[in-house]
Amino acid sequence: MRFLRAVFSAVVATLPVLVILLVPALVRGDVDGGSAAGVGSTLLNAAFIAAVILVPKVNGWLDPEVPDWTSSTAMAATGRVWRGRIWLALLAVLALLGIFAAGQTAAYFLGVSAPAMAGGELDYSRFLAQELVVYLLGYVLSLTTYVLMMRVLARRAE
Template sequence: MRFLRAVLSAVVATLPVLVVLLIPAFVRGDSSPVSFIGIGGTLLNAAFIAAVILIPRVNGWLDPEVPDWTSTTAMATTARVWRKRLWLALLAVLALLAVFAAGQTAAYFVARSVPAVVDGAFVYARFLAPELVVYAVGYVLSAATYVLLIRVLARKAAD
């Protein structure tokens, strides 16, 4: 149950990422005559960094554990983990990056097998498949992994 609430927290925290991913001009240079891929990449990075920073608060709101993990104390608890257990917190970030890379790789293979541009025409349904894979595995699952590891580290730091 905790995993499902962590995934739900990650979905809520990464909704701005999904909005950017669903606009082809922000993520593909060949989708329309006007490309905003530079702006889209910057928005994706900023939205994901904000999601990683804010996911403990969202998770504390959706899955509270009194007194150490509520929406008001989760950020302070996360900061305490980063101060007291820096190397383990960095390993949590490394796990986030590994899952994120797996999502990017899976989306690459989906995009190679189902190209979005067919006979010179852009097909949005084919564009959507790899974007949803990268969102579900790359962004949501990596953020859920991070918040679950930080929660475990917070529990160990309190002991």
């Protein structure tokens, strides 16, 4: 159950990322009608960094463990982990980045086998499939892993 609540926390924290991913002009440079891919990639990175920072708070709200992990104490507990156990916190971020890269790679291979641009036209169903793979395997699964690791590290830090 804790895993499912962590997944839901990651989904809630990354909803702005999903909104950006669903707009082809923000994430693709080869879309007709003018592309804002530079702005989109900046917004995407900012939304993901904000999600990484806020996911413990969202998880504390959705899956509280009184008094150590609630919406009001999860950020402080994460801060204690970063101050007291920096190397383990960096390993949690490394796991996040590894899973994120695996999601990006899976979406790349999906894009190679079924390109979103076919005959100069964007096939939105193929585009959507690629972006959902990136979102679910890259963003959501990586944040789920990160928040679960932070919970364990916060519990052991005390």
